[in-house]
Amino acid sequence: MPSIGVVLFPGFQVMNLAPLTAFEFANLELGHDFYDVTFLSEEGLPIRTSIGMVIETDAFSGRRFDTVIVVGSIKVDPSAPGLIERLRETAATARRIAATCTGAFLLAEAGLLDGRKAATHWAHARDLQRLHPSIKVDDDRIFVSDGNVWTSAGMTAGIDLTLALVEDDLGPEMSKSIARKLVVYHRRTGGQSQFSALLELQPRSDRVQKVLAYARSNLRNELSVEGLAEAARLSSRQFSRIFRDETGQSPAKAVENLRLDAARTMLEDGRHSLDTVAQETGFADRERMRRAFLRAFGQPPQVLRRNARHLATPDISS
Known part of the structure; x- marks a missing residue:
């Protein structure tokens, strides 16, 4: 024992x-x-x-x-x-x-x-x-x-x-x-992140919060610094400085983390192809998404989806 x-x-x-x-x-x-x-x-x-x-x-x-x-x-x-x-x-x-x-x-x-x-x-x-x-x-x-x-x-x-x-x-x-x-969806692998991208980003101003909400709702689009700055009604230089001061990240890094968060959720859901996930979350193609996953999680999206499917498979013997 x-x-x-x-x-x-x-x-x-x-x-x-x-x-x-x-x-x-x-x-x-x-x-x-x-x-x-x-x-x-x-x-x-x-x-x-x-x-x-x-x-x-x-x-x-x-x-x-x-x-x-x-x-x-x-x-x-x-x-x-x-x-x-x-x-x-x-x-x-x-x-x-x-x-x-x-x-x-x-x-x-x-x-x-x-x-x-x-x-x-x-x-x-x-x-x-x-x-x-x-x-x-x-x-x-x-x-x-x-x-x-x-x-x-x-x-x-x-x-x-x-x-x-x-x-x-x-x-x-x-x-x-x-x-x-235990009503846990499945046992998460150790490679998963502790927190979501939006929880990590905690801007002080309503202006930056609105930009993040806009970005999350438009992940399929390009979401350039210039476009985000325009949504915030600031110059690109002002926007980048304020965004980094409030979140500790560059706008480009924050957008990638939002894309990763959304892609991970879609992959764990298991209903979408890798091509669809890449398109819907703004990575444009599977290879770009794969490289981002390797940087962030140390494993490609295929592995995360395979783990989710395996651990969520019903055990008919119980």
């Missing part, structure tokens, strides 16, 4: 417990307790979450775990030295180590991410990279696996991580079945 030790600390964010449901449903699917989940803390005392809920925990006590998962918090503070030392000792004998959200900071403090690729919540990725320069922080992927160490982005991305762990243990059909029961 794979034992899972979930490391808690005062003030952790309770959303980090939601991904553990994947292990619970795996047990239900199998009809017996395949996974044994234990909540751990430095002293083995009740732990209060950031919202006030209290969770009973056990002390580490030198127990060996198959998988160790560290949760995250909203505010990242230095961890208690005793907790880091216990985490380091426990992880040394575990088959797998994982962290959801900002739990990656604890793994980093314990030296468990040195020289590895890692993910965390996008809002904290730069701090993780700054504090621990030996880590290769990916600020966009929803989860990353590097050897036996797994890390995920924030909030619901932890569900993708635990579904991936279940798939690693029990195969894709089990993971897919659990995803349906």
Whole structure:
């Protein structure tokens, strides 16, 4: 029976417990307790979450775990030295180590991410990279696996991580079945982005917001800087400067991200050919779209669509 030790600390964010449901449903699917989940803390005392809920925990006590998962918090503070030392000792004998959200900071403090690729919540990725320069922080992927160490982005991305762990243990059909029961469309691959293009772009002015809305509604068109500037009633130079100041991106990069976002949604829907997707989202041809996908996601559109079709296929045996 794979034992899972979930490391808690005062003030952790309770959303980090939601991904553990994947292990619970795996047990239900199998009809017996395949996974044994234990909540751990430095002293083995009740732990209060950031919202006030209290969770009973056990002390580490030198127990060996198959998988160790560290949760995250909203505010990242230095961890208690005793907790880091216990985490380091426990992880040394575990088959797998994982962290959801900002739990990656604890793994980093314990030296468990040195020289590895890692993910965390996008809002904290730069701090993780700054504090621990030996880590290769990916600020966009929803989860990353590097050897036996797994890390995920924030909030619901932890569900993708635990579904991936279940798939690693029990195969894709089990993971897919659990995803349906959790009312998750399918388990997202780790290569997907943490956030949509419009969520990433947060302009302050109504003028730039209206231009983005215009661009999203006219993705089939050319959407040149000159055309967007005209829609904003600014000169091209003024528009480019204001747009970059407010969004941190050039107009051309923002338009490409909007196209990628729309294309990804159409591909995951599975009802459109690659040629149609390229035309409807303004890439004009499949090759241009393929190059953009490789730059943004590290994989071509065909792979993303194939993954979506495979993971969404009904399991008639369940």
